[in-house]
Amino acid sequence: QVQLVESGGGLVQAGGSLRLSCAGSGSIFSMNIMGWYRQPPGKQRDLVAEITRSGTTDYADSIKGRFTISRDNAKNTVDLQMNSLKPEDTGVYYCYASGRGVGSWGQGTQVTVSS
Numbered sequence: 001q002v003q004l005v006e007s008g009g010g011l012v013q014a015g016g017s018l019r020l021s022c023a024g025s026g027s028i029f030s031m032n033i034m035g036w037y038r039q040p041p042g043k044q045r046d047l048v049a050e051i052t053r054s055g056t057t058d059y060a061d062s063i064k065g066r067f068t069i070s071r072d073n074a075k076n077t078v079d080l081q082m083n084s085l086k087p088e089d090t091g092v093y094y095c096y097a098s099g100r101g102v103g104s105w106g107q108g109t110q111v112t113v114s115s
Contacts, residue, residue, distance in 0.1 A: 002026035002104035004095045009109030016113070017083045022095030022106055024076040032099030034071055034078040038111070040091040048093070049080060063089070085113045 008020040024031050035050025035058075049059045049069040057069055066085075071078040078095065090113050095106035 002030045002097050002102070004097060004104055004106035006093070006095045006106040006109040009093060009111045011112045011114065012085055014085060014087055014113055014115050016085050017081070018085065018111060019082065020080040020093055020095075020109060020111075022078045024078075024095075024097050024104075026104075027099075027102075028076065030099045030102040030104065031076055031097040034095070034097045035069065036078070036080045037094045037096060038089075038091040039094070039108075040088070043091075045094065051078065082111070085111075087113045087115045089113050 003025045004022055006022045012018050032053050033050055036048040037045045038048050039045040047060055049067055051057045051069045051071050053073055066083050068081045092108040093111050094108045097104045
């Protein structure tokens with residue numbers, strides 16, 4: 001079992017930046033992949049970015065060039081640096097971790113981008 005705790009959400013104007021952080025505790029074997037999903041109001045939860053323990057990354061097309069994901073394996077943390085934010089980036093951002101068939105979610109943090 002993995003516990004994930006997110007921080008760093010908030011309200012920002014379009015063009016601004018935010019940094020989300022997620023700290024994981026529990027089995028490191030269940031944190032091979034860590035990443036972020038987001039759920040806009042009234043829409044489904046979709047992948048934003050993910051990173052493997054070895055550093056391989058994957059990004060949604062809509063955020064490429066604006067967001068950067070990073071992780072610290074020693075601390076079991078994953079961060080999402082979000083730049084040039086747009087109103088369409090608004091939503092609840094969820095940290096997740098997966099490995100050895102186990103998937104875990106954080107409680108979510110709200111990001112609101114005003115125009």
